[in-house]
Amino acid sequence: MSFLKLSQVTFFYPRKLKPALTGLNLGLEKDEITAIVGPNGSGKTTLTKLMIGVLQPAEGEIQLEGRPIAGYSLAEIGRRIGYVFQNPDLQLFCSSVAEEVGFGLTNQGCEPATVEEKVDFYLDYFELAAYRNAFPLHLSQGEKQRLAIAAVLANEPEFLILDEPTIGLDAYRKKLLEDYLKKVARLGRGMLLISHDAPFVNRMAERVVTIENGRIQSDSGRKGNAVYEA
Amino acid sequence: MAEFNRIAGEREMPYMKLDPRTKMVMVICLSSLALIYNTPDRLLLVLAATVGLLLIFRFDPSAIWGYLKPFLSLMLILFVIQCVFTRGGEVLLAVGPVPLITSKGLSIGAGVVLRIVVITAAAMLFTTFSSRDFILGLVQWRVPYELAFMVSIALRFLPVFRDEFINVITAVQLRGVELKKVSWGQKISMYRRLFFPVVYGAMLKAQQLAVAMEARGFRAYPRRTYLRRLNLSSADYVLMLFFTAATLMLIGINFTT
Numbered sequence: 001m002s003f004l005k006l007s008q009v010t011f012f013y014p015r016k017l018k019p020a021l022t023g024l025n026l027g028l029e030k031d032e033i034t035a036i037v038g039p040n041g042s043g044k045t046t047l048t049k050l051m052i053g054v055l056q057p058a059e060g061e062i063q064l065e066g067r068p069i070a071g072y073s074l075a076e077i078g079r080r081i082g083y084v085f086q087n088p089d090l091q092l093f094c095s096s097v098a099e100e101v102g103f104g105l106t107n108q109g110c111e112p113a114t115v116e117e118k119v120d121f122y123l124d125y126f127e128l129a130a131y132r133n134a135f136p137l138h139l140s141q142g143e144k145q146r147l148a149i150a151a152v153l154a155n156e157p158e159f160l161i162l163d164e165p166t167i168g169l170d171a172y173r174k175k176l177l178e179d180y181l182k183k184v185a186r187l188g189r190g191m192l193l194i195s196h197d198a199p200f201v202n203r204m205a206e207r208v209v210t211i212e213n214g215r216i217q218s219d220s221g222r223k224g225n226a227v228y229e230a
Numbered sequence: 231m232a233e234f235n236r237i238a239g240e241r242e243m244p245y246m247k248l249d250p251r252t253k254m255v256m257v258i259c260l261s262s263l264a265l266i267y268n269t270p271d272r273l274l275l276v277l278a279a280t281v282g283l284l285l286i287f288r289f290d291p292s293a294i295w296g297y298l299k300p301f302l303s304l305m306l307i308l309f310v311i312q313c314v315f316t317r318g319g320e321v322l323l324a325v326g327p328v329p330l331i332t333s334k335g336l337s338i339g340a341g342v343v344l345r346i347v348v349i350t351a352a353a354m355l356f357t358t359f360s361s362r363d364f365i366l367g368l369v370q371w372r373v374p375y376e377l378a379f380m381v382s383i384a385l386r387f388l389p390v391f392r393d394e395f396i397n398v399i400t401a402v403q404l405r406g407v408e409l410k411k412v413s414w415g416q417k418i419s420m421y422r423r424l425f426f427p428v429v430y431g432a433m434l435k436a437q438q439l440a441v442a443m444e445a446r447g448f449r450a451y452p453r454r455t456y457l458r459r460l461n462l463s464s465a466d467y468v469l470m471l472f473f474t475a476a477t478l479m480l481i482g483i484n485f486t487t
Contacts, residue, residue: 054400073410074403083404091401093427104405137431155406 001066002027003159003190004051004081009060011043011050011214020046021214024060028192030159033185035193035205043214044194045086048161051192053077079108082157086164086194088148092136097128097147100136104155122150125180127173142168149177153184160184160191166200178204250359250367252466256283257352259477264348266481270337273344280351287358294351300395303417305343312339356385366460375454383439391432398428 009024021043028034036044049055050062053069062069064080085091094100102119106112123129126146131139136147145168152160160181166174174197181191181204195201201208210218260283263276281291298305312335319333356364361382368378402424403409409417462470 052404073408074400075406075408078404079406085401089431090397091404093398093401093424093431095423095427103402104407107405107407135427135430137427137434151405 002063003030003065004028005063005066006047006050007061007063009050009057009062011046011055012058013046019058019214021050021057024214024216026209026216026219028159028190030190031185031188032206033181033191033193033204034207034209035195035201036209036211037195037198037201038211038217042211044211045163046214047211048083048163048192048194051161052081052083078104078157079155080158082152082155082160084148084152084160084162084165086167088141088144089137091148091151092144094136096133097136097139098123098132100147100151101128101154103151108155118154122154126150126176140168142170142173145169146173146177153180158189160189161194162191163194164196165193166195166197174200248469249460249462249466250363251371251460251462252469253355253359254364254367255470256473257355259473260352261349262477263480264345264352266484267345268338268341270340270344272484273341273348277344277348277351280348284351284354287355289354289358291351294347294354297350297354297389297392298347300392300399301346303421305346307418308342308346309339312342353385353388361386363460366456366458369454369456370460376449379448387432387436390435394428394432398424 004027006024006026009021010019011021012019024047036047038044046055050057051069053062053072053074056070064072064077069077092100094103098119101122102115105115105118110118120129123132126149128143128147128150131143136144139147145165149162149165162181165177169177178200185191193201193204208218208220209216260276260280264273267273267276284291284294313331314335316335316338317329317332318335319337321329321332322336323329323331364385365375365378365382368381369375399409402420407420409420412420
């Protein structure tokens, strides 16, 4: 059973005649790294928003661990799937960088000492410790991106969806992110990457799905074994 | 927003192609009545008139729900505060000797909620014409261009602010916080904590917009020319006169009765 399963998913944006996604079938496993690639406007981000229940499909069904996603609350999905938005500004809402990283843990009832320890770890790892008390929206684009990733990773979700995670990161920070994501993957957590960064996708992904005009054009299959070609 | 304006424009019948200034007068009249009236029955009548107008302009009134939904908790809080703290009339609910809800409190509370609904619904008329026509209309009314542009930007920022708030609520829930299950006390404390960053974030965006405008030569020359001119038709004059006279009359009646 796939961790996330999309069956015949079609989605229309309001007042648009052309569907953003048409009859999509896709299964994502909990222990693999999948990348979705495709041109701008092909429906990649829309697809991820459907996977986390922010958007609802017009047709078809999405299942999370065998249950329709419509039956989960956003918080229940958020505890299982960590989602990093394409634009980090959309997910930074706290008054300080440290509060941002610890927000989810604090509100899920973790002990203050545990929260503090994890916040210190993620701030150090993503080299944000110097900005601990800074206002998140005052950071540079790359720093905001690292903070958004750190805030999601701190929750230790079972699966990660990262929409353009390397945007604004320099080569060194990209390498740090890659190392950390590989470490997360070794712990048996799966992830879905949306990226235009071809070298990053090649280094990270075990499976590459190509989307064009709201349809899956190709799916390399696990470890690059071609299983589907449109 | 532009897409919506285009669609709203397409749905407008030729006989309803009124000047944006006429629609502005309608919005001012309806909002003024909503601010002056404080009884639910009168506010309901203004709401009915507003919904009627929206239907005439082929605007789906159910869309108002989408605009109001993020502010439901705020409206509920205002309703409860007015209900509990306004004294007068018949006591409807009491805890021992202390009256908790009175008929006047209930009426004022319902009035506050209806006022917000009417003003939101009336503002929907602004979406039936483009922001360019809005500026042009104000400039032809001799409002300085800078001021007209600022008002238009402020109106454009309202849905942006709403979307920003929805994004924050979504992001909070995606961090595992079950907003529907936390107590009202926790909810209020969380909204209080989120309020400052959201407002400050909107201010930062406004600042960036100002820099972008300056960079593109905003106010570089003292005089501006316009490609198009808006012309008021006789229907526009009649409707403007009718709405202004009716509003002044209703306000007069309200203060004399």
